[in-house]
Amino acid sequence: MKDVTLVLEDGTQFKGKSFGYDAPVAGEVVFNTAMMGYPESLTDPSYAGQLMTLTYPLVGNYGVPQFSFEKNGLPTFMESDRIYASAIIVSDYSEQYSHWNANESLADWLKREKVPGITGIDTRQLTKVLREHGVMMGKILMDDEPDNIPEADYEGVNFVDRVSCKDIIRYNEGAGRKVVLVDCGVKANIIRCLINRGVEVIRVPWNYDYTGMEFDGLFLANGPGDPDMCGDAVDIIRKQMSVSRKPICGICMGNQLLAKAGGASIYKLKYGHRSHNQPVREVGTNRCYVTSQNHGYAVDASTLGKEWRELFVNMNDGSNEGIRHQTNPWFSSQFHPEACSGPVDTEFMFDRFVEAL
């Protein structure tokens, strides 16, 4: 294991060891406080451009499942076709692994996909630094290659364009009601949740103009980076809302794009929400849900258009967790009702959408 140094934008340094692919890398350093789910998180396209820190100390002990694909092209156990996070930062990588579904070690997978992974980092201390300062850019440097300094940007980069599909992909063809799914970097479980409810899914690129297509409902997926980079998608949603009352549902980036189409603005959270236990209350009720989340930006609820209302709020910091239109069946969540990984308490969001079709 080679010696590495993690250097944050403010100069803070952490010494560690490389257990994945041996290469320097730069990106936005974020932290996730979930206790498991590294295969799903690493393959979640919303982590593109980010160095993912896990606060739970023991990582790797249940290995990695097989990277196989279903007949419809969706991965059986992962959330996309490859690792999208730029690196993983852990405290105590476990070389030993054991799980009924394990196929290889996390280290072997990272090496095969050429993704750095570092261990021996006090990830809880690192998280305290990020909570105090806010998320920062950072670099993982190989100590034996002092002149090999990687460069990367995060803000101002259109990551959605990099990860979205380039052509239309259809699932469950002929199933009946048709849902257009705007792929900003969609997690496979969103597609699985729709397919399981018996609808046909037409997955389109993030900037595709679907308004002339024949369909019954619109679904806006999750995706990486700054939603303000996705002006084309917002214009098309606005166009769709001006011609039809068809149901619209969004998740995470989808919540942000729907809010923008409704006139709201977005801001960057100090250190984001990335975990399996974000408490969310449904507005107008005392009902709370435990939710899975992965986002760095949020909707400024005070800027919502007059026809829009908050649907969910975060019980930790009061930030927006979803919106709804007052009269049309248009609603979205900032959290991930498809979970994967995380609690499945809010899967009813898919039921509400499919019932509205």
Ligand SMILES: NC(=O)CC[C@H](N)C(=O)O
């Ligand atoms: N998972 C997502 O869709 C994330 C949305 C957006 N990239 C954010 O960080 O807020």
